[in-house]
Amino acid sequence: MNKAKRKAVIAGNWKMNKTPSEAKALLQEIIPVAEGAGCEVIACVPYVDLAVALETVEGTNVKIGAENCHWAESGAFTGEISTGMLKEMGVEYVVIGHSERRQYFGETDETVNKRTKAALAAGLKPIVCVGELLWERECDITEEVIARQIKLDLYDVSAEDAKKTIIAYEPVWAIGTGKTATADQAEEVCAFIRAELAKKYDEETAQAITIQYGGSMNDANAAELLSKENVDGGLIGGASLVAAKFGAIIDAATKG
Ligand code: PGA
Numbered sequence: 471m472n473k474a475k476r477k478a479v480i481a482g483n484w485k486m487n488k489t490p491s492e493a494k495a496l497l498q499e500i501i502p503v504a505e506g507a508g509c510e511v512i513a514c515v516p517y518v519d520l521a522v523a524l525e526t527v528e529g530t531n532v533k534i535g536a537e538n539c540h541w542a543e544s545g546a547f548t549g550e551i552s553t554g555m556l557k558e559m560g561v562e563y564v565v566i567g568h569s570e571r572r573q574y575f576g577e578t579d580e581t582v583n584k585r586t587k588a589a590l591a592a593g594l595k596p597i598v599c600v601g602e603l604l605w606e607r608e609c610d611i612t613e614e615v616i617a618r619q620i621k622l623d624l625y626d627v628s629a630e631d632a633k634k635t636i637i638a639y640e641p642v643w644a645i646g647t648g649k650t651a652t653a654d655q656a657e658e659v660c661a662f663i664r665a666e667l668a669k670k671y672d673e674e675t676a677q678a679i680t681i682q683y684g685g686s687m688n689d690a691n692a693a694e695l696l697s698k699e700n701v702d703g704g705l706i707g708g709a710s711l712v713a714a715k716f717g718a719i720i721d722a723a724t725k726g
Pocket of ligand 1: 483640644645646647648684685686687705706707708709
């Protein structure tokens with residue numbers, strides 16, 4: 471992290487976990503461990519938990535995000551949620567293009583781009599996920615894959631909007647597997663992403679964008695990952711469901 475240049479952001483991605491009552495209980499445990507944090511703290515929760523989550527964190531430093539949004543303002547899209555619906559509730563962030571959505575729900579770079587632009591237009595801050603599959607890494611095309619995702623996912627996004635966007639580098643092979651990228655691997659790709667952003671926009675814009683690492687980040691490895699210059703925070707799945715572990719990651723980001 472380079473806090474002089476960028477805001478560190480620790481975000482939990484709860485995925486399909488926690489009913490509304492369980493969400494309230496977990497947030498009540500997260501609020502005290504997040505108090506006074508020297509980084510932004512976000513919990514991205516299932517849609518049905520948003521109302522109770524927003525109510526529970528009111529007046530605290532914990533922010534709430536959704537895990538997806540649709541690109542249309544309204545219409546015949548059964549099962550989808552629009553950015554206007556999220557915005558009216560008071561949601562601030564939204565995860566877009568998570569690898570699980572790409573893998574199981576047909577999300578493509580084109581739909582990621584449409585969702586990202588819709589989120590920005592509505593005043594939501596998108597957390598756009600990119601990352602290579604294991605076989606892509608083994609074929610030594612990680613940089614090609616990431617460069618392509620950055621170009622397509624941020625197509626037609628202005629520099630001003632890009633600064634409101636968080637990029638989460640999540641190597642797909644490290645998600646939920648317990649296999650974390652080493653701090654050097656994470657830094658290498660996060661630095662590459664920043665260089666691509668500098669090419670697409672300019673150096674000043676690239677330096678202003680928060681780039682998170684995600685993939686089995688936990689209380690034991692967070693400090694080392696976050697010590698890297700271009701790793702500005704984390705998108706955390708499993709460990710964000712345990713307040714003590716999430717708190718330890720917030721502490722690491724505060725100290726780092
Ligand atoms: P994990 O998930 O921390 O459980 O690996 C990270 C993510 O999918 O955002």
